[in-house]
Amino acid sequence: MDPIIFDYDKCQQDGVCAAVCPRRLISFDPEERWPRPIAQAAELCIRCGHCLAVCPASAVTVAGVRPEDCPPLEPARLPAYESLDHLLRGRRSIRVYKDQPVEPAVMARLMDTCRYAPSGSNSQPVHWVVVQDKERLHFLAGLVVDWMRAALAEGQERARIMRLDVVVAAWERGEDRITRGAPCLLLNHAPRESSMPRENCVIAMTYLDLAASALGLGACWLGYMMHAAPDHPPLREALGVPPENDPHGAMLLGYPRYKYRRIPPRQEAKVAWW
Ligand SMILES: Cc1cc2nc3c(=O)[nH]c(=O)nc-3n(C[C@H](O)[C@H](O)[C@H](O)COP(=O)(O)O)c2cc1C
Numbered sequence: 495m496d497p498i499i500f501d502y503d504k505c506q507q508d509g510v511c512a513a514v515c516p517r518r519l520i521s522f523d524p525e526e527r528w529p530r531p532i533a534q535a536a537e538l539c540i541r542c543g544h545c546l547a548v549c550p551a552s553a554v555t556v557a558g559v560r561p562e563d564c565p566p567l568e569p570a571r572l573p574a575y576e577s578l579d580h581l582l583r584g585r586r587s588i589r590v591y592k593d594q595p596v597e598p599a600v601m602a603r604l605m606d607t608c609r610y611a612p613s614g615s616n617s618q619p620v621h622w623v624v625v626q627d628k629e630r631l632h633f634l635a636g637l638v639v640d641w642m643r644a645a646l647a648e649g650q651e652r653a654r655i656m657r658l659d660v661v662v663a664a665w666e667r668g669e670d671r672i673t674r675g676a677p678c679l680l681l682n683h684a685p686r687e688s689s690m691p692r693e694n695c696v697i698a699m700t701y702l703d704l705a706a707s708a709l710g711l712g713a714c715w716l717g718y719m720m721h722a723a724p725d726h727p728p729l730r731e732a733l734g735v736p737p738e739n740d741p742h743g744a745m746l747l748g749y750p751r752y753k754y755r756r757i758p759p760r761q762e763a764k765v766a767w768w
């Protein structure tokens with residue numbers, strides 16, 4: 495069955511659905527002016543919903559999803575560029591947290607927002623692991639340290655570059671520079687065979703970082719975990735990553751203990767203008 499159904503009573507014959515389809519699955523003859531799915535539409539459609547979302551007449555249904563099932567896009571609710579720019583510049587990597595859990599409703603809200611991150615071929619392959627149990631956080635940090643010790647013993651170049659010896663020494667003094675006392679750790683993973691799993695996971699995690707910032711939370715990328723999780727089977731197992739998936743993004747999350755008051759400088763944009 496065709497995934498794309500047109501309501502020809504509503505159709506205004508403007509052809510915008512055909513124009514935006516990323517796979518050119520809708521034909522629109524300039525003379526006849528009726529949109530029609532092409533023969534391979536069922537096989538090639540990625541259910542991105544662009545044809546539905548762009549139609550001014552609410553005349554397109556995709557894979558059983560009707561226009562009335564989709565909330566309207568309200569331009570008046572979008573942030574002004576200045577607001578978004580301030581959020582993007584003002585977001586910091588937060589490493590000192592209040593001893594306060596992230597409320598389940600807040601976590602659920604963030605997870606709900608991150609579903610809307612773009613993904614290669616609209617594959618939406620990202621799975622999340624959310625760890626909030628303190629003992630489990632400590633256990634996972636210990637597994638990362640085990641991986642660090644092994645990487646140091648093997649003389650891995652990245653162990654030298656990241657100065658893992660310093661992190662391990664801190665751990666041995668009782669200082670956790672991995673989870674840093676954060677009340678929450680997130681990891682995401684995706685099927686190895688999906689379209690661009692690493693990019694999709696990292697983009698979804700970036701959504702989380704920015705959405706968290708907008709809610710007054712603070713987050714920090716957890717590169718140590720991103721190095722360790724794919725390489726250290728006990729850690730992978732403890733995180734519940736299935737064998738057909740690979741872990742990619744990892745992030746700490748919590749309420750910042752300290753308020754940042756200024757935006758530190760960054761390098762000038764390095765751009766080749768042609
Ligand atoms: C890693 C990645 C690679 C993508 N590559 C392409 C691409 O090569 N060509 C293209 O037209 N769209 C590409 N996209 C866009 C996706 O098809 C798009 O995000 C998806 O269909 C969902 O649509 P949306 O972004 O409008 O929500 C890519 C998206 C991601 C995240």
Ligand code: SF4
Nearest residue numbers: 515539540542543545
């Ligand atoms: S859902 Fe996306 S890929 Fe499928 S027909 Fe519509 S625009 Fe094209």
